[in-house]
């Protein structure tokens with residue numbers, strides 16, 4: 001089972017911390033944060049890390065595409081181009097492999113999901129986010145998340161979520177829609193599904209350090225005024241994101257990539 | 273006593289909250305946050321708000337220069353130009369007034385202090401910060417502050433302060449140096465002065481809402497995991513910033529503007 005996830009957002013938004021904690025793996029072991037003098041000339045680059053993990057008994061070859069440099073430069077006009085070009089290249093590879101003779105062992109390197117990190121400033125999406133999301137939405141399943149949500153009080157979280165949903169609507173940006181749950185599911189499951197969907201975009205805090213709270217080991221961030229329990233639903237939507245992304249919908253994300261985004265690409269390519 | 277302060281930083285960094293709480297006044301009553309579709313075309317603009325306040329028995333006419341649009345556009349290449357042009361214009365006005373016949377009633381509209389808001393991402397200064405600070409440092413007393421510091425654990429605060437000081441050093445950016453305290457001051461005062469200086473750049477959290485904690489009314493931010501007491505020195509450097517800026521050094525900030533930054537301007541102007 002191949003799955004590729006792309007993480008897009010400025011440096012310092014907690015991307016590596018989140019991705020490592022989502023998959024309980026260290027994707028960024030050899031990462032170096034460049035000093036700002038190096039960043040002065042940079043554009044977005046693409047870095048791939050692949051690891052084999054086991055999630056609920058299923059062997060998963062997970063590839064994370066990191067996009068260092070995105071949104072960091074003074075002029076971010078091309079920040080998202082490296083991302084969209086990479087996505088298109090994978091479609092291209094797949095298309096050529098599919099039209100080839102040996103169709104039985106095609107490796108699927110297409111990007112199945114893009115986690116887009118929105119800074120928790122509190123006033124909504126920024127021009128950079130709008131432009132990047134417009135380009136990404138037609139190519140990949142976009143899941144926007146509010147990064148470092150422990151910067152926001154519960155009232156501010158709700159206000160920002162509403163503002164982001166409004167910004168997406170006004171700019172006609174289509175984000176990934178989690179599928180409807182089966183009619184035969186029980187009421188409890190349907191209720192949980194509704195609650196998950198009502199929380200979108202997820203406001204996530206994450207941590208790679210474990211704290212002992214009341215005898216239990218929990219992921220958290222220790223502040224002088226309290227401890228953020230990353231997996232506590234009243235502190236952060238981390239648990240909801242992990243449930244939606246890993247437990248329930250990886251399969252659907254792959255299918256939508258094939259049936260929607262790849263089909264779009266094929267249609268454009270064939271009609272040229 | 274005229275004092276002008278400029279606030280520079282992206283929207284959403286808590287600038288208006290901080291400035292209102294520093295001076296216990298509402299400078300931003302009629303402010304509107306533009307929707308992101310308006311921001312798509314914007315460059316930095318200059319907005320002035322003046323109010324008369326009384327600080328420790330001294331009547332102060334305080335002008336705050338806000339810089340909406342700074343750092344918000346996709347291409348921020350000119351973000352700081354509006355700021356530096358404004359500063360130069362005030363020098364120009366003062367210069368002309370000084371060389372005029374009626375020198376006795378010159379109104380001093382020069383910018384005495386620039387609070388530069390650095391986002392608490394955790395990796396240090398960004399290219400935008402470096403370029404903006406380079407242009408500002410030669411014209412105005414720059415006091416960089418880490419905004420929304422309640423995003424950072426104590427360990428992260430220390431790491432970011434060190435990284436920022438290192439970035440400033442490497443890029444030869446001269447920030448405002450608080451003056452040495454008098455030799456005749458007592459040991460307690462000198463100790464406090466050393467502690468204040470060791471905390472630079474200040475990591476500030478601010479709030480315009482009051483919370484009741486243990487029977488006292490305090491400025492704070494209420495999270496599900498605890499309450500940030502903005503004026504508590506172990507929670508935020510807000511108190512230190514207010515002490516340095518308002519209680520002790522407004523006079524020195526004005527003098528340094530006259531003796532250093534204005535003199536630089538005059539020297540360049542006269543030599544043309």
Ligand SMILES: Nc1nc2c(ncn2[C@@H]2O[C@H](COP(=O)(O)OP(=O)(O)O)[C@@H](O)[C@H]2O)c(=O)[nH]1
Pocket residue numbers: 010011012013014015016017018147148149150151204205206207221393394423424428
């Ligand atoms: N406040 C807060 N800080 C976080 C969170 N996640 C990570 N951080 C901190 O943010 C800093 C940058 O995190 P990192 O994962 O390296 O960000 P990246 O550059 O986007 O990959 C580190 O100091 C992290 O400890 C979070 O959810 N909330």
Ligand SMILES: Nc1nc2c(ncn2[C@@H]2O[C@H](COP(=O)(O)OP(=O)(O)O)[C@@H](O)[C@H]2O)c(=O)[nH]1
Pocket residue numbers: 121122151152156282283284285286287288289290419420421422423476477478479493
């Ligand atoms: N976490 C945190 N949020 C803050 C702080 N100060 C203000 N905010 C919040 O950040 C948001 C934007 O604040 P505002 O003062 O309007 O920012 P401005 O656009 O820079 O003037 C509001 O929701 C504030 O409540 C702070 O110190 N820490």
